[in-house]
Amino acid sequence: MKMKKFAALAAATIMTVSAVAATSTFSVFATTENANKIVINENVEGKTYVAYPIFNQTSATNTIDWANGFASVSFIDALKKDTTFGNKFEAVSTAADVAGVISNKDNWSEKETAAFAKVAAKFVSNGTESTYANGQYTLNVPNAGYYLIIDKTDNTDKDNANSAYILNVSGKLTVTPKVGKPKLTKEIKHNENGDNGWGVVGDNQIGDDVEFRITTTIPSEVQYYDTYTYTINDTLSKGFDLPDDAECFFYDKNGTKLTDVTFTPVIVKNPTDNSFKIQFDIKTLLAQNQNIDKIETYYTAKLNGNAKVVANKDTDSKNNNPNTAYLTYSNNPQDESGKENGKTPESKVYDWTFTLVGSKVNEDNDPLAGAKFQLKKGISVIKLYKINDNDYRIATAEEIAADTNITDTIITVRDGKFNILGIDDATDYTLEETEAPSEYNKADAISFKLSNGYVSDGSELTKLEIKNGETTTDGNGVTVVNRKGSELPSTGGIGTQIFYGVGGAIVVGAGVLLITKKRAKKD
Known part of the structure; x- marks a missing residue:
């Protein structure tokens, strides 16, 4: 044609x-x-x-x-x-x-x-x-x-x-638009796994500072925008205090850290829904170094007394503390204002904390009141917030400073039950009886730690075990048994202590008599 x-x-x-x-x-x-x-x-x-x-x-x-x-x-x-x-x-x-x-x-x-x-x-x-x-x-x-x-x-x-x-x-049939967009991934640090512990699940003791990392990417097509911004939108569960600050690191496509980019993130908090925002002006950042391809944003948040706690694996298998982040971003280069109408999918991580379920009984399995315990981590006695007669929770620094309902000693009541909320897994604890109920001997200290397992996305608990030395038991409970008896040697008859007491008096009396006679001879 x-x-x-x-x-x-x-x-x-x-x-x-x-x-x-x-x-x-x-x-x-x-x-x-x-x-x-x-x-x-x-x-x-x-x-x-x-x-x-x-x-x-x-x-x-x-x-x-x-x-x-x-x-x-x-x-x-x-x-x-x-x-x-x-x-x-x-x-x-x-x-x-x-x-x-x-x-x-x-x-x-x-x-x-x-x-x-x-x-x-x-x-x-x-x-x-x-x-x-x-x-x-x-x-x-x-x-x-x-x-x-x-x-x-x-x-x-x-x-x-x-x-x-x-x-x-018209007539040119080779138009292939490639629409680029940023991505966001949120991770939590699993504290016992060191620097390799970043993932979707963590577990902590109440009062711990929990580390989070948010990774965001920059599409190369930002150059076609007059203004390009994006904002991290992060919502923490009520079990976390909002962070005060954050730190950012910048990388090129090869994963090389770029040290010539200056940026101080500003956290804008919203206590109403326990969320915060951090905004990035991408064009301004690229003006410092055009090779920026990825931003890593780090912050810590304290696990507080409002955290959900696992007391029983079967009933509390979803008692986690979820944390969610997403990006809103400029997504229309025709809009010179750079409005952030784009929105990435949410990225979610979970943090867990646990309960030690205790029971104080005698050798006949009858509950005992009046036993006193301390929980130790290493050689340090852990401060507890007393919720009620049966329930104690790991105290936060703010609660310890306020010194209201704070104790370092658990005292069992009539049913012998006690719960310590907010403990970590894979952590060595010692439960030490400091005073036994009247007429009972103190039990030996119990050293223990919890171990657990999760579904792949970290949202549900699949395993909870307690380890005491070489013994592993399903669940997270301990039973402390007291046995009756004196700490002094006994023949089984009555009056033994009186006999020892009278004998002692006789020995003392003989000594006095001997000294008196010696003085008389000298005179």
Whole structure:
């Protein structure tokens, strides 16, 4: 089929968020079967592309004219005022003049192509909307011509981004937008696993400072935005105090830490829902080092007395303390304000804390009141917050300072039951009886630690065991047995202590008598 010649026209096809940005010379408007068609390869349903004509081929004489309805006079004035182009449009007055400027690939840049598209977007009309099928969006435009394609998709609160403006000649079927977007991953440090302990699950003692890490990425297509920001939105369970500060580290694509980037994160707290935000101006950061590809944000939060505690594996297998984070981010390069309408999926981690379930009995398994215990970690006695006669919880530093309901000693009551809430797993504790009930001997100290298991995402407990030396028992309970008897030797008869007491008196008396006799002889 005959090809109609068109004046040489250099045009860049620019996309966002991962841009296909190149300058190409389109020397014809093809009048083949594909002449009035533009196809965009994007295997994501639900998007809306609209093609707006800028230039048309108006006759067989190869002349270029403005598309019908295009505000050409205002457009030329805007091009002349835009400082991006310098004085390149100072002398233009016709469509052919404008086409001549942008087709000069030796004197036209990718940056100028992007600016040209942004200016044109303010003056276009009479658009053609796309249809979708089999991973492609098709725009059946009415005429062969040069088109500005605008992504009109509403991506508010979606993990998706709009394409930047696309400039394309009809009949070109190689348009493949690559939409880039940032990612967020939240992790918690499993304290007994050292530096390799980052993951989705942690377990701690109440009062511990728990470490969190949030990793976010930067899409390379940020360069096509006037403003690009994103914000970490982090919500902690009520079992955590909100952090006061955070620290950020920056890395390139090779994982090399970048030391020349200066940034002090500002935490904006919302105590109402126990959340906070940290915002990043990505364009400002990239101005310091254009190789930034990843940001790691670290903070610690204290596990407090409101934390959910596991008392029984079967009934409390989901008694965790969830912590959730997500990003809101700029996702439309057509919006010069950089509004954060994009939203990543939530990333969630879980922290666990446990209960020691104690029972004080005699050798007949009868409950005993009046026994006194201390819980030790190493040689240190742990301070406890007394909730009621049976329940004690690991005290926080603030509670210890206030010195209300604080004790270091558990005293059993009539039923012999006691619970110590908020202990860690994989930690060596000692339960030491400091005073036995009347008529009973003290029991030996019990050294123990808990071990557990979780489902893969850390949200549910699957195993809880207590280890006492070489013995492992299912659950998290200990039974402390007291036995009756004197600590002095006994023959089983009565009056033994009285006998020893009288004998002692006789010995003392004999000593006095002997001394008296010696003094009498001297006299």
